[in-house]
Amino acid sequence: MVETVLEVSGLTVGRQGEPAVENVSFSLAAETDTALVGPNGAGKSTLVQALLGILPRQAGEVRVLGAPLSPGGRLPAAVRAQVAYLPQQVVVKGRFPLTVAEFVALGWEPSGLRLPWSHRTAREAAVQMALARTGCTDLADRLISALSTGQWKRVLLAFCVVWPRKLLVLDEAQAGLDPQAAEQFHSLLFDLRRSEGWAVLQISHDLDMVRRTCDRVICLNRSLRCVGSPDHALSPAQLERLYGRAYVPYHHHHSRAHG
Amino acid sequence: MPTADWLELLQFPFMQRALLAGLFSGGLGGLLGSVAVLRQLSFFSDALGHSALLGISLGVLLGVEPTVVLIPFAVLFALLVGQLVERSRLPSDALLNIVYSSSLAIAVVVLRLVSSRAGSLEQLLFGDILGVSWRDVTLQGVLLLAVLAYLLLTRRSQILVSLDAGLAVSQGVAVAWQRLVFVVVLAVVVALSIKAVGVLLISAFVVIPACAARLLARGFGGYVALASGLGAGCGVLGLLASGLLNLPSGPCVVIVQLLVFLAALLISANPAAAAARARWRGRAG
Incomplete structure (x- = not known):
């Protein structure tokens, strides 16, 4: 079944x-x-x-x-x-000092209290993979506030697929x-x-x-x-x-x- | 200013306390401000600062030491105003303006009526380095460590809530709870920094270093570190200037922060500087 x-x-x-x-x-x-x-x-x-x-x-x-x-x-x-959710629109107001790779990494971390550097190797490997699968590898170091609408969608999808x-x-x-x-x-x-x-x-x-x-x-x-x-x-x-x-x-x- | 002057000044315990207070409250403002600015809580911190005077006047009215009243008052006030902003149909900037101007008005009237220390009003408004005790400095140091631990542990939630509440909920972040805790922490930081900084300018401690860092930083960790560092540096320099020139401490720090902000604006707007930074990054990486 x-x-x-x-x-x-x-x-x-x-x-x-x-x-x-x-x-x-x-x-x-x-x-x-x-x-x-x-x-x-x-x-x-x-x-x-x-x-x-x-x-x-x-x-x-x-x-x-x-x-x-x-x-x-x-x-x-x-x-x-x-569960992952890709909202219709995420409005980023002003320069937001977070890179695409950092953002996608937030989708990886399981919930709860956790130090930023825990599980770093596994997380970075998952981020690389997610960026590659969604065609976002060349955006990795870009700030999220500098993305076009279409790029944002791909990055959000990377955020969704970075964790099973x-x-x-x-x-x-x-x-x-x-x-x-x-x-x-x-x-x-x-x-x-x-x-x-x-x-x-x-x-x-x-x-x-x-x-x-x-x-x-x-x-x-x-x-x-x-x-x-x-x-x-x-x-x-x-x-x-x-x-x-x-x-x-x-x-x-x-x-x-x-x- | 001859060198001997400020070396001599450094030997006074009040000046040592003041510099530490500048370091800690400046660092705290920058650290917490880095998130507060992304959350668009600048006006909220302004309202918290102004309300602190209301808390102090309440202390004077009750005949209790103001610092004892200030922290519980600030926390309660922050929670009430937070609810007001969330439930009201008015835009938050207008609502917060009503809150902070009326807090200030009531507090000034109460202080004038109750207390004979009319001269001390200026110190409350603009900060007074002579008012900083060792207990204040110790509390600020402990609070700095606590806020650092809090932000490190909740980093993911902080960023997601700042970006999009729906996305944060879908990732299991208890958004309402995170907002509440953040506002309480902000209230405590404001209440503990008020003596050295003054009621009117405390929000600058939260807003200006964070904005300067926001113009320059490339990643989140760097942003928070830069905001804290700039905040701490401006705090020390400003209080040193205040002691040397015998000027109110809050405005001295804010002027230093403004200079740093203008420098950040120039650097971020200048393509040559940006290219140099990129080259430097390339070499460092």
């Missing part, structure tokens, strides 16, 4: 008093790549932030690798270390990547799933990419609208239900441009 990495049941999350996500249930198995799609304001980021414990939830249960997420958003440290994980949550990770970097990104995700059994949950607006690379799609518009294979969940009828009638012509135009 394939291991269940994430189980969400009856999750409801409010934002400023309004319910942003209502009664959402789904689960993720190891080695799968699941896309979370839906229009702007559908609650996609809210949903992933709530299941990571970043936003508080109003109701429902979240289990990561079998361990329940506490109401305060805490997970056992051993479980937490196996089971669950990777991506919030529009591909936005801002050039075609070559996007291709490298997908092949790395594929590799992590197949060889290391990672489960990937990614928010995306790029439905062509979702069709090509994901094996499951969750459609969200405050509540779950459909869950299934890309062929089923992204069929014209389902898309019209999710995005409204206006979306469909835009979508056709979009696929022609790429076809």
Whole structure:
């Protein structure tokens, strides 16, 4: 049986008093790549932030690798270390005296109190490897405040892959990547799933990419609208239900441009 | 200034205490300030400094030695203001302005009404090296070591919280707790440095050396070390100048910090200097 990495049941999350996500249930198995799609304001980021414990939830249960997420958003440290999250945007204000290699090293260290120089050799080797896998080796000595949006995404991915994980949550990770970097990104995700059994949950607006690379799609518009294979969940009828009638012509135009 | 003058001055115990206080409180300000500046807590440290005068006036009002009241007061104040900033719908800079101007106003009025020591107000506002006791210096030294240990052990959490709270939570950092502890530590540092530095300028100790280091440093360890070193150096030089020229200590230190900051600005803006630094790094590496 394939291991269940994430189980969400009856999750409801409010934002400023309004319910942003209502009664959402789904689960993720190891080695799968699941896309979370839906229009702007559908609650996609809210949903992933709530299941990571970043936003508080109003109701429902979240289990990561079998361990329940506490109401305060805490997970056992051993479980937490196996989860990585790539936020939509990290805003660095002003010159931030931290190099890319130092930043990626922060993803390696297990949680808790630790002196900066402990496990140095193992950590540096892991950082080198992560930088190489994400094509960031030449950025190692760059300050994080001097990165472009696309470079930041790759560096954040290096931060995620520097330590062995089971669950990777991506919030529009591909936005801002050039075609070559996007291709490298997908092949790395594929590799992590197949060889290391990672489960990937990614928010995306790029439905062509979702069709090509994901094996499951969750459609969200405050509540779950459909869950299934890309062929089923992204069929014209389902898309019209999710995005409204206006979306469909835009979508056709979009696929022609790429076809 | 003839050399003999300052050598002679160094033999006075008050001057020795003052220099140590400059070294320790300057180092502490730079050390903690390196993180405070990345957290955008500059205004917060300003509010803490101003509120210290409120704590002192409370001590005078109760007839208790001000330093005894100051630390618990500063910690409580920091926690309350931290909550206020977090829960309010107003921007934090405006809110902190209200907090620090009203603290200062209330404190000055109370001190004038209760105490006859009108002359000592200037010393409270701008620092007084004669007011530094051996106990203060010892406490500052112990606090310096404690803050160093605290930052070394929580380095990862400190950086992640400064960068992005969501990313920090996803990595298992208890963000709310880390913020709380940091604010308490900042409050204690401010309360213990206030005598030598003065209420009005204490935030400069936290902000200026850290900003100078932020312009120059390439990596995080270097940044924190440089901020602490600059802070300590400016503290010693400033207090020496204060003793020699018989000027208030806080402003003397801040002027030295300003000169260092301007130098950092010039170095960081100058491509030739940057290239020289890179060459030097290459050789060192």
